Amino acid sequence: MNKRFVKSGEEIIGEILKFFEVGFYDQRYYDIYITNKKLILVWMGESYKPWMLRVDPGQNKRKDFSDLNVKDIIKHHENNIIIPFKDIIKFDIKKKSFLKNCCITIKTKKNKIKLYSKDKSIDYIKHYKLLTKYLDEKVSLN
Numbered sequence: 001m002n003k004r005f006v007k008s009g010e011e012i013i014g015e016i017l018k019f020f021e022v023g024f025y026d027q028r029y030y031d032i033y034i035t036n037k038k039l040i041l042v043w044m045g046e047s048y049k050p051w052m053l054r055v056d057p058g059q060n061k062r063k064d065f066s067d068l069n070v071k072d073i074i075k076h077h078e079n080n081i082i083i084p085f086k087d088i089i090k091f092d093i094k095k096k097s098f099l100k101n102c103c104i105t106i107k108t109k110k111n112k113i114k115l116y117s118k119d120k121s122i123d124y125i126k127h128y129k130l131l132t133k134y135l136d137e138k139v140s141l142n
Contacts, residue, residue, distance in 0.1 A: 013035060014127065014130045016127055017031045017032075018031070021115055021116075022116065028043070028046045031065070032115075037085060038084045039106070040074060040081075041080060043079035088106060089107045090107040090138055091138055091139045092104070092139075093142070102118075103115070124141060128141040
């Protein structure tokens with residue numbers, strides 16, 4: 001049996017790694033785990049360093065997640081953000097360009113989360129197709 005499967009029928013079906021939310025003085029880092037029922041924005045840490053010295057605090061933590069199931073990932077940190085698919089109004093993926101970082105905007109019934117990534121290796125099409133299976137027309141790719 002897959003270790004990443006839970007009795008409730010929920011399993012991890014994808015992950016989008018190395019994203020950050022921009023604050024006034026900090027950057028908060030998240031990895032996005034996609035299950036067949038929800039999104040889990042997993043808290044990786046934050047950085048208060050000046051812009052030029054910021055590093056991804058999750059770079060040494062990611063390998064620890066490879067054997068965790070959904071419940072363990074959710075319990076990883078109190079700052080995790082859990083978003084059931086039914087609460088998502090819009091999931092917008094904007095591709096990285098020469099001047100702009102990749103951006104994911106998740107609009108829910110209660111709030112809006114905007115995450116950025118400098119990672120050049122993100123497979124936008126793969127994530128778009130995966131999310132479209134569960135969110136249909138709520139997903140857009142620009």
